[in-house]
Amino acid sequence: MTLTSDRTTRVAIDVSTQNSPEPPIIALSNIVKSYRMGDADVLATRSVSLTVAKGEFVAIMGASGSGKSTLMNIIGCLDIPTSGHYSLDGVNIRDLDDQALSRIRNMKIGFVFQGFNLIPRMSALQNVELPMAYAGVKPKERRERAIVALRLVGLGERLEYFSNELSGGQQQRVSIARAIGTNPALILADEPTGNLDSKSSNELMALFTELHNHGRTIVMITHESEIAEYASRVVELRDGSIIRDQRQIARVPSESTNTAASPQDGDGSEVR
Numbered sequence: 001m002t003l004t005s006d007r008t009t010r011v012a013i014d015v016s017t018q019n020s021p022e023p024p025i026i027a028l029s030n031i032v033k034s035y036r037m038g039d040a041d042v043l044a045t046r047s048v049s050l051t052v053a054k055g056e057f058v059a060i061m062g063a064s065g066s067g068k069s070t071l072m073n074i075i076g077c078l079d080i081p082t083s084g085h086y087s088l089d090g091v092n093i094r095d096l097d098d099q100a101l102s103r104i105r106n107m108k109i110g111f112v113f114q115g116f117n118l119i120p121r122m123s124a125l126q127n128v129e130l131p132m133a134y135a136g137v138k139p140k141e142r143r144e145r146a147i148v149a150l151r152l153v154g155l156g157e158r159l160e161y162f163s164n165e166l167s168g169g170q171q172q173r174v175s176i177a178r179a180i181g182t183n184p185a186l187i188l189a190d191e192p193t194g195n196l197d198s199k200s201s202n203e204l205m206a207l208f209t210e211l212h213n214h215g216r217t218i219v220m221i222t223h224e225s226e227i228a229e230y231a232s233r234v235v236e237l238r239d240g241s242i243i244r245d246q247r248q249i250a251r252v253p254s255e256s257t258n259t260a261a262s263p264q265d266g267d268g269s270e271v272r
């Protein structure tokens, strides 16, 4: 990519993947989020500091009420911390007004939600195109990029299907295609396997592993330690603080996504 970064938004997005000295994708420093409840302040996060470099696959774990969603909302620029500092891909979030914040959210983050959040009366293709439309990508190009993204997640044959015509696993794959279509700096997933059966969950993790292997940065909330095994780093929260932050050798999926219909082949456990 030799074009200068000031030509178009699209080029500016691509430039963030160059190998010049790069800022971390996420730099959280002493993040506090407090809520006023009656006379008292509830601390949803207490002085959380966390740095995530480009290309990491991080699982955020913790019991209910430990502050996971609060932290995700801050990382996703959906909420502003009470105090502390947050830079997303080198941009200081505190400097931005609401409009700039939603722009950076749209350009830099691809969201994957537990409930998929697809628009029901739109085809898979249209759902994937939507964030690109908001990001100002021209119709012809967003169509091309949406097709590439849907093929990548194994849905090249389902481009025109509505979401109610797709299985849960397929819907979640559409939402991943939607998340990567804008070529974001970060994929942010909140309980992405929460509504999936174990087979679909493993297929989804095979897809995340593939994206990770291709250099994508992924931050994923999960309650399930089996799902967290696919990440290369696990961060655990308790009562709004990080109590564990460990790198690990990520679990290798048993089969690639596109052939995941027979995930037990070669294992033998199912056959016998």
Ligand SMILES: Nc1ncnc2c1ncn2[C@@H]1O[C@H](COP(=O)(O)OP(=O)(O)OP(=O)(O)O)[C@@H](O)[C@H]1O
Binding pocket: 035, 036, 037, 042, 043, 044, 062, 063, 064, 065, 066, 067, 068, 069, 070, 071
């Ligand atoms: N809008 C709010 N107003 C008041 N308190 C809040 C608010 N949002 C979160 N909290 C409090 O902050 C703490 C952390 O909440 P958070 O939603 O981040 O937990 P969580 O780890 O995502 O839990 P779960 O696994 O149940 O989704 C909780 O004690 C919660 O009651």
Ligand SMILES: [Mg+2]
Binding pocket: 068, 069, 070
């Ligand atoms: Mg939550």
